[in-house]
Amino acid sequence: MLLLLTDRPDRTVALAQLLEQIAPCRVSTVQGRFPGRIEGALGLVADVDLLQPEAARSLRTLRGAAGGARTPLICLMRSMGERSLAEARSQGAELCLPGDTPIRTVAQAVLAHLRPASTGIEAVVARGAAETGTVITGLLDAARNGELVRAEAIDAGLTPVLTAVETGGLDRWLATVRSYDDATYQHCLLVTGLAATFAIDLGFSERDRQQIVRAALVHDVGKARIPLDVLNKPGRLDPAEQAVMRSHAAVGHRILVEAGGFDDLTLDVVRHHHEVLDGSGYPDGLAGSAISDPVRLVTICDIYAALVESRPYRAPMPSGEAVDVLLGMAGKLDMVLVHAFARSVSGT
Ligand SMILES: [Fe+2]
Ligand SMILES: [Fe+2]
The missing domain is CATH 1.10.3210.10 (Hypothetical protein af1432)
Structure with a gap:
């Protein structure tokens, strides 16, 4: 399963559809509630403004529920500025892509960063x-x-x-x-x-x-x-x-x-x-x-x-x-x- 955290519903539908072609995709919003534990997540894509405290908090909670550092994190950045990138890095992002990256490129990046098969x-x-x-x-x-x-x-x-x-x-x-x-x-x-x-x-x-x-x-x-x-x-x-x-x-x-x-x-x-x-x-x-x-x-x-x-x-x-x-x-x-x-x- 892939996880997608978003604060941008307009983009989410197309992105989720493409991620579905890699693995079943579960979409969470920043305001949503997360269950205690998520088993079997292959990766997490965050399409949120990390400078918003609520978004950063949601991402931390969701990643924790999905097994923390074992689950690769890919961030679609609202800004490639130093503060945003520092927040993404502190959350353990393996890859930070500009928010306007074509969704097909995003899907290919996700595929390349899936949790290794050896697990x-x-x-x-x-x-x-x-x-x-x-x-x-x-x-x-x-x-x-x-x-x-x-x-x-x-x-x-x-x-x-x-x-x-x-x-x-x-x-x-x-x-x-x-x-x-x-x-x-x-x-x-x-x-x-x-x-x-x-x-x-x-x-x-x-x-x-x-x-x-x-x-x-x-x-x-x-x-x-x-x-x-x-x-x-x-x-x-x-x-x-x-x-x-x-x-x-x-x-x-x-x-x-x-x-x-x-x-x-x-x-x-x-x-x-x-x-x-x-x-x-x-x-x-x-x-x-x-x-x-x-x-x-x-x-x-x-x-x-x-x-x-x-x-x-x-x-x-x-x-x-x-x-x-x-x-x-x-x-x-x-x-x-x-x-x-x-x-x-x-x-x-
Ligand atoms: Fe057929
Ligand atoms: Fe056929």
Whole structure:
């Protein structure tokens, strides 16, 4: 969890949203009351005027509640004057940034100063989710803004997720990732973690693991170009909206082809992860042996993730029920792989 102390509500919403992409964020105001003790804080961001005694006092109290010096403190300064900086230093700030620093830069600084991973499994998983999540955010932002997606930048997200699921297990990864609000972001992290776990459990070599995780990480890049009212619509899509939504597979494929540098396996998964064995999938209506093993594998992770995701308007489906849905898709999914996947998510 990240803590944000603020006396500037106008800025807080955007900042908190961005911090949420690193870890669940708890916002406190200077006037607010703090509980006696806060467990598991990875960092504290203070966006307050430290020359105001009440703000300085609140910061001291909050940091104390969050474990004192063990929790890294980053101050967004209202002034870079000597008195303000002296107060920040006396509170133990690791980093002081000017108050008008772009919030994306603030988030990157927070990421760089998170409590070190050596403090436990939870931190390894949180850091893995944060690092892989940063890669996903960068990918979706670039695709949304029509910028060229950089294939090399994706690779920074592969080892963190593999390490996190290997160290902390799949359930911890799912619990961490499900606390994120943004649906596409949460979905991409879920599919990536599931694919990492599945690849490890199938005994894939390190190189093959990385390939599958790379493909899973970018599989829905096309969603960055889908209008938000369709993408985040609660409930059923009408036929026209469904056609728009379904375009994400071919759109994602085109984005990566235009970017260049992506391997054939990744391109195959991005274009075909909604194809099913009986030929009723999209965009190309592939059937049977025309659907490659990596595609089959990511498709299973993708369907399972969609079922167990947390949404504001519905409870996530329990794992056992989601596996039953997969088992009921004989004819569409590769059942040998589905059974192996069922063993993988149940940890047996
Ligand atoms: Fe998709
Ligand atoms: Fe997906």
